[in-house]
Amino acid sequence: MTAGIASWPPLSPGERAVAIEVLVHGPLSRTELARRLGLSAGSLTRLTKPLIESGLLVEVAEAGVPAEARQGRPSTPLDVVADSWSFLGFKITEDMVYGVVTTLRSDIVARHDRPLTTHDPTEVADVLGEMTAELTRDHPRLAGIGIGVGGFVQDRAVVGESPFLLWRDVPLAELVEERTGLPVVVENDVAALVEAETWFGAGRGLDRFVVLTIGAGIGYGLVLGGKRVPCAEEDRGFGRHWIVDPNGPLTPDGRRGSAVSLLTIPNIRYQIRAATGRDRTYEEILAAAAAGDPMPARVVAEAARALGTLVAQISNFVMPQKILLAGEGVGLMDVAGKTVEETVRDNRHPLAAPVELETKVSDFHDWACGAAVLAIKVLVLGSAEV
Template sequence: MTAAAGSWLPLSPGERSVAIEVLVHGPLSRTDLARRLDLSAGSLTRLTKPLIESGLLVEVPEGGGSGDAQVRQGRPSQPLAVVAESRTFAGFKITEDMVYGVVTTLRSDIVARLDRPLTTHDPDAVADLVAEMTGELARAHPRAAGIGIGVGGFVRHRAVVAESPYLSWREVPLADLVERRTGLPVVVENDVAALVEAETWFGAGRGLDRFVVLTIGAGIGYGLVLGGRRVPYAEEDRGFGRHWILSPNGPLTPDGERGSAVSLLAIPSIRYQVQAATGRERTYEEILALAAAGDPMPARVVDEAARALGTLVAQIANFAMPQKILLAGEGVGLMDVAGETVRETIRAHRHPLAAAVDLETKVSDFHDWARGAAVLAIQVLVLGAADR
């Protein structure tokens, strides 16, 4: 970490609380901030003064944001905002065949993207590639404070990839490998967990007490937020979707139990079903287009997937009772073709008097997952908010 990045680090617990509140909900007046944190005016002044002097917070005109050029200090009536551009963060999403990279501001706005093919899963070679990409990104954005990396798999202590079926990794100390090559602090996390954190702080779940993220793509991902905080669990991304049975008589695929969420909804499973029935290999996009055009076999597979998705969403709503469910991932195109079937199935599996499920669909790409990893870096490396 550069000396400049350390100019306002480390933060005391009180300063950290102020910084997080302004970062996530700001700009905020001192009155609002004191009320939110249950602080006296004197205590708030004591905590905000060093944050303003160090350049992390600024006072902005009413209605202004952290990017306003006209910054004036010493006016207690003016809202406080985070200087979003004061630091940047690199975020990476590692897939089976690509590494997707972004640079974000302190408020998680993406300011640069960089992608590279992944030709080997050798851990040292992957770390070399991430370090090379970090260096290339840093040339245009030199104020990097840290790196976040998202991986599909089970991650321990936000440092070690204990298991990743997509990369055939076990016990890979990825954080240490990348830190040694870049000189920057590194946070590694399960990619779905990182996405949930990003959406909780800066996206669809901002300000919500109960929130769920459900992802469909190469696999099935699930994240639960209660009390505004993501709920960690030991089985995180260890294939729970393979055992979440939605239709006991449903299809049997290589990666999931018969009728499981993975067998019905994951992109590889949908492609497998169509190929097994037709003898032709199709992309996911081709299958959706054929289903929309009424081609019988793709239409049948897509309809079954839509009913499975509706059942899954209804089950989540019935048991977790979230205020909103965000559906994300590279498989959300299913909603464009069969969204009405999904919604009908949700209604059929809910009590007639139950409130409608607030289901938000986010068309996302792998840069959104990389942004999620950068948000983890912001939380853990800068704000020390791992256990907020």
Template sequence: MTTAAASWLPLSPGERSVAIEVLGHGPLSRTELARRLGLSQGSLTRLTKPLIESGVLIEVPESGAPAGLRQGRPSQPLDIVAESRSFAGFKVTADMVYGVVTTLRSDIVDRLDRPLTGHDPGEVAGLLAEMTAELAARHPALAGIGIGVGGRVRDRAVVAESPFLQWHDVPLAALVEERTGLPVVVENDVAGLVEAETWFGAGRGLDRFVVLTIGAGIGYGLVLGGRRVPSTEEDGGFGRHWLLDPNGPLTPYGERGSAVSLLTIPSIRYQLRAATGHDLGYDEILALAAQGEPMAARVVDEAARALGTLVAQIANFAMPQKILLAGEGVGLLDTAGERVWATIRANRHPLATAVDLETKVSDFHDWARGAAVLAIQMLVLGMVEA
């Protein structure tokens, strides 16, 4: 199962730089590729030849040109053979494991989900191995595994702390590697989502980019210089102490008026339950608010003002070119978008550049895809973050 991944390991730093550039921005002409990398045409030819021979790169017709019409090698663009390798990505929650298989360009080509009946590390690793075996039977070119968990991860291998799983210092990468024979990378799930959007999504090609997630928790990822800034705060711990309204609600999930207290789905549901005695789902609450039900409208309005304040503060201090709002809670913007944008404007300088806020409704397979992207980066292209 490891031969596909091993064939990538001898790539020189120069060859890797070519592969990374084409992967993220291809197809690219040789002229453009040489310009981006600061290489001569001769040096580029030397680096691309083994990549083409090994099946990593392929020559493709120029855009708009008939497939059979060759315009000469110097102008023929190069692209990644996306289907040449497959990667498994898993998102582990408290009660489920969501799995995907992606191509080398992170396109999801398969899904597999299983219930998680216990949190014993050996049992979880065993379930991940079983799911990997099932996926590998359908995708023989499986080259590596990425696993995303909520919590703090050390060295992309050890789950230092995960409140959802009640884990401390669990060597999850080693446990899964010994059961599958495949290279494994483990990371905080928000980090994986940020990397996926930076390489292949909303942040592609941007120098400064932010991912903000709202759902079961609050996640935050920052990209500067086109690279994710590693941080122990990506798992959302900062959200408990990022105070948005000192007079806001106090919930079991955060400090009074914090981002967690105001914006997370559990907190919003808790507020409605405490006020009405009814346990309503998040979508039900948003629907009632849209219909003008007083209590739901009040809670959703508070959440909308909190989201607008948080986005404005991020824009003021990080000055990103774009903010991606993702997660299961983004329906808040659809229901109370006017309040969100009014609050953003109220908390920004009148002459400030308009905030580019993009939304993405993410399910757990998107988080699993993010984990697969980490495997692509680390295991295939040799990108190891400190």
């Protein structure tokens, strides 16, 4: 077991609001911090004093500004000490566990991966415990663990259902806590990624924000008012029933013409295999499509139109300020991004504002980092209900 669990001191709601604002947006001057939170100078001084005394916040020099040019405390930025604690994030796939260590601001400082040769819950927990022990040697000041799983997660602790791991009602948080002595939070992997992007990534500071992932499946996360909108049906396979082309292909996974049938890597590979008898990787299919090979080009074009339709539908109904496209399938944009953009325009009002679509090229360590942010939020907010 790992001893010495770090924690923030007990904070009042006002102090916590200040600390979070500095964590997410800092360094910030007192003047800017007061403006953001709608506080008077006196109120801010009262709230920041105990945070500075406890070492939670520190005064930092402004980059490029000599000391003699600073105009006193109101202009002296406040910041958190990002490396004061470390956090573990794990992303569990069908055959691998990807682990990262991050700072308080989610910067990855170490990576560690292990093959997953079993899906037995206790043995998977053993693997996570062993990886934690190995990472603790170089990063002893660990504050918590976040775990991302593809599937339905209850109460940020129990994996209710995971089609990739064939799990039902697995108390994963409890199993890992028993082996590590650290607080553990478990969440659907897409939800974890949304939380991370909202605090530290593409959605930082935005009121309405969407994350759309394509890869082994389809993931969707919505942020309103700067907070992720939880859903009781999260990762119940909504993409299998989101019809984007009623005349689209019928595949083993998903209804005819659904987002899953048209867009996911397994189903794109299935379409090529069914049509040609050849089993190709996703990367090979994209390369063949780019080279003009007729069958891959047709399948990739259909996928691009499906993605464009999906983005347009989301934009029409949610009106987000930005849509982040992520996941291991985003290479589609490199080959058929123009088709995606044209389809978005075709399915939007001619006078509608352009959709800000940002593509994030990522790997499974980024998903693990998203899980680590769950642990960060538990430390900061004092609860797994974040």
